[in-house]
Structures are given as structure tokens and as C-alpha cells.
Amino acid sequence: MEIKRLPKIELHCHLDGSVRPETLFELSKKEGLDLGVETVEEFRKLVEAPQDCKSLDEYLEKFDIANKVMQTKENITRITYELMEDVAADNVKYIEIRFAPLLHINKGLTFEEIVESVISGIKRGEEEFGIHGNLILSCMRTMPVEACFEVVEKGAKYLGKGVVAVDLCSSERAGFPEVFKAPINLAKKLGYRITIHAGETGIGENVLKSIELLDAERIGHGVYSKDCPEAYKLLKEKNVVLEVCPTSNVQTKAVVSYEEHPMKEYFEDGIKVTINTDNMTVSNTDLNKEYEILEDMNIFNEDDYKQMYMYGVEASFATEEVKEKLRSYIY
Numbered sequence: 001m002e003i004k005r006l007p008k009i010e011l012h013c014h015l016d017g018s019v020r021p022e023t024l025f026e027l028s029k030k031e032g033l034d035l036g037v038e039t040v041e042e043f044r045k046l047v048e049a050p051q052d053c054k055s056l057d058e059y060l061e062k063f064d065i066a067n068k069v070m071q072t073k074e075n076i077t078r079i080t081y082e083l084m085e086d087v088a089a090d091n092v093k094y095i096e097i098r099f100a101p102l103l104h105i106n107k108g109l110t111f112e113e114i115v116e117s118v119i120s121g122i123k124r125g126e127e128e129f130g131i132h133g134n135l136i137l138s139c140m141r142t143m144p145v146e147a148c149f150e151v152v153e154k155g156a157k158y159l160g161k162g163v164v165a166v167d168l169c170s171s172e173r174a175g176f177p178e179v180f181k182a183p184i185n186l187a188k189k190l191g192y193r194i195t196i197h198a199g200e201t202g203i204g205e206n207v208l209k210s211i212e213l214l215d216a217e218r219i220g221h222g223v224y225s226k227d228c229p230e231a232y233k234l235l236k237e238k239n240v241v242l243e244v245c246p247t248s249n250v251q252t253k254a255v256v257s258y259e260e261h262p263m264k265e266y267f268e269d270g271i272k273v274t275i276n277t278d279n280m281t282v283s284n285t286d287l288n289k290e291y292e293i294l295e296d297m298n299i300f301n302e303d304d305y306k307q308m309y310m311y312g313v314e315a316s317f318a319t320e321e322v323k324e325k326l327r328s329y330i331y
């Protein structure tokens with residue numbers, strides 16, 4: 001199939017992991033970061049995770065430089081706008097961008113300035129590139145629960161104005177859903193949609209608890225769902241959608257290879273699998289590459305592709321009007 005030509009939906013993309021390398025290199029020089037590299041090629045090694053990356057935690061170190069330069073309104077808006085431009089060129093018709101606002105307060109920006117800078121980049125991208133975008137506010141599990149409350153409470157005024165959902169991300173430990181139950185339940189009450197990173201690094205039970213305690217409608221990764229029979233059953237019963245990110249899962253050692261990834265097994269068993277990039281720069285990928293790899297390895301064919309596109313449309317946090325438009329692209 002001609003993948004590049006097909007319309008695409010991206011539901012799981014981290015802004016700070018998807019900064020155009022040339023821009024990141026330029027901005028790191030402008031911000032005076034001494035990185036000891038002279039060319040973009042050398043620079044890429046600092047911001048891209050190697051295929052033989054050892055763990056999720058090593059993978060997460062690759063975000064440092066992006067977070068250092070994403071401390072001004074101009075830089076944040078530019079980076080968001082360029083991401084919209086890049087994915088639109090790949091024929092992505094709808095993207096949900098996620099980021100953790102509290103990583104961008106180091107040089108004095110307020111929460112509002114940070115979130116508005118991203119929304120402004122998304123809106124400009126929508127106007128210029130014929131693509132739709134929404135924003136997911138991520139709460140870092142490495143931060144205290146109070147920080148998650150802060151994101152949920154301060155972000156609520158942007159619901160319906162660019163922000164659609166909350167997410168919990170970063171390093172995954174057993175039992176995190178219990179810890180973050182109160183702020184995520186509050187988010188639900190305030191009208192946020194819920195997606196949670198869970199079952200990425202070996203703990204299937206986190207998937208179960210994310211659905212039961214946090215009301216997750218979508219699960220980021222969910223690779224290990226099958227290790228917890230109750231989680232697996234609940235995914236099917238409640239039609240919870242998996243945001244699978246194949247290359248990222250290989251890099252973080254969630255799976256040993258693309259072939260060993262359980263996504264096909266899940267898909268064939270009726271679980272709603274969608275394919276996403278996670279981090280276009282850190283994983284040196286884009287949606288075309290992800291689908292090309294899966295097609296080359298005979299993991300998915302064109303009919304599967306169309307089915308996953310429709311899963312993506314239905315699971316998106318877009319308005320019904322936008323969904324209607326997205327459905328029309330595949331026929």
C-alpha cells in the first residue's frame with residue numbers, strides 16, 4: 001500500500017520528544033547551551049535514542065535538551081507549529097499533541113503562558129496546513145501528586161479551547177494509579193478525557209488499575225496487558241483503545257523486536273489497537289515509517305490499516321464534527 005498517500009491519525013505524540021532536530025540545534029545554540037557538537041549530524045546523537053537503548057529511563061534522558069530550550073513562549077510556539085507542519089506533510093489529518101506544562105516553568109513562564117503558547121502553535125498549524133489538532137496535558141509521575149492537581153485545576157479553563165484530556169507519563173512503577181487517583185478523578189469530573197501511560201514496562205496490573213481507578217478511555221502502550229488476564233478482559237469489555245508505539249517499544253525494551261510485539265495478537269483478538277510515534281525525534285520516526293515497518297514485516301495489511309484508522313477516529317478526543325470529516329478521508 002502507498003502509505004504516504006493514506007490519511008493518518010496520531011493519538012500519542014509528545015511535543016518535547018518531537019522537536020525538529022535542526023530547530024533544536026539552532027535553539028540550543030541561541031540559548032547558549034554548551035553541548036560540544038558542531039553539526040546537526042553530531043547533535044542528533046544527543047537527542048535520538050539508539051536502537052540499543054537499555055531502558056525506558058535511558059530513553060527519557062534524551063528529552064533534556066528539548067526541555068532546556070522550551071522555556072520561552074516563542075520557542076514553544078515555533079516548535080509546536082513546526083510539528084504540525086511536519087505531520088501534515090506526512091498526510092496526518094488529526095493529531096493529539098501531549099506535553100507536561102510544569103517542565104517549562106524554569107525561566108519564569110506562567111502555566112497559562114506555557115499552555116497558550118502550545119495552543120497558539122496548534123491553531124496556526126490548523127489554519128495553514130489543513131490539519132486538526134488538540135492538546136493533552138501530561139502529569140509527570142515523577143512529580144508529587146500536588147503537581148498533578150495543579151495541572152488539572154489550572155488547565156481546566158482551556159477545555160474546549162484546545163485542551164481535551166489529561167495523561168500520566170514518565171517512568172512507570174507498580175501501583176501508580178492508586179497514588180494519582182484523586183487528581184485524575186477530579187479531571188474526569190471537570191470534563192477532561194482520560195488517557196494513561198500504563199503497561200509499558202512490564203506491569204500489566206497498572207493497565208487494570210488505570211481503567212478501574214482512573215477511568216482511562218485509552219491506554220498509552222499497554223504492551224503488557226496480556227500479563228494481567230483481568231486487564232485484558234477489561235480492555236475488551238470496555239472498548240479501551242491501545243495507543244501502541246512500535247519503535248519506541250523496541251527502544252525502551254518493552255519488547256525485544258517488532259515481531260515479538262503483541263500488537264497483532266491484540267488486534268486479531270478484537271482489541272482496538274492504534275499505531276503512533278510517541279516521539280518523532282527521540283525515536284527518529286514518523287507515522288509513515290511506523291506503518292512501513294509493520295507492512296514490510298507483514299504485521300498489518302491495508303485492510304488492517306483502514307480498521308486502525310477508524311479506531312483512531314472513534315477513540316480521538318475530537319468533536320463529532322471533526323470526526324465526521326476524518327471518517328470521510330478514508331473512503
Ligand SMILES: [Zn+2]
Nearest residue numbers: 014197220278
Ligand atoms: Zn508516551
